[in-house]
Amino acid sequence: MIKNDSQLTLENVSFSWPSGVNALDQCNFSISKKGLWMIVGSNGSGKSTLFRLISGMITPQTGKLVCTFKPALIFQNPEHQILLPSCGSDLMLSAPRNLKRKELHARIKSALAQVGLAGMFTRPIHTLSGGQKQRLAIAGAIVSEANLLLLDEPTALLDPENQLSILTIVQDLIQQSKHQMAALWITHRLEELAYCDGGVLMKRGEISKWYRGDELMKKLK
Ligand SMILES: Nc1ncnc2c1ncn2[C@@H]1O[C@H](COP(=O)(O)OP(=O)(O)O)[C@@H](O)[C@H]1O
């Protein structure tokens, strides 16, 4: 069951890579509300490290991180996370293990429909466009029952039309979800800030306060 009281909280979190690079420095940050939240920041500012910490791949050396959301990572290049040869078989990898076959198929079909890939259960992956592959990666997160999508520059490789389709799919997923669903979206494309419910700026391992999308856009121009 997806809970409705999930939260993500970082209190004075710092993280250094073994190389000695201090990627996050005394970060305070939290999300508890449904919404599309964005992060902007130059290369090397610590954005992807933050995602690794939230998803539990690494743990902070100091400070406290609590994440009771179920996170799912979506990368810039969907080729890095699609593993099996057809849409349906690939999505099976993301599904909880306890589902009966009928339930599993119904869930996969529903996730495909939610990302605009209805009827593509048996479709070979190599016939999908880049935008469709990115939508399949999002369907994987839906199938896994994640309620915190961590999108690391999901539109960087896409043309404007596919960029818009990913943005609106994620927005619709959040708005239409009956549960508490949030997305944290890293971007270099400032025009995307128009779609967020709030955004932060990362600079040299530090996270700013929350801004409205339009405020953050103005600040960065
Ligand atoms: N796996 C890693 N091993 C060592 N250093 C890393 C690793 N990943 C990132 N870093 C370093 O941590 C800093 C922050 O990187 P990163 O979190 O990838 O930033 P961003 O995603 O904002 O570009 C950089 O100096 C980078 O070189």
Ligand SMILES: [Mg+2]
């Ligand atoms: Mg990065």
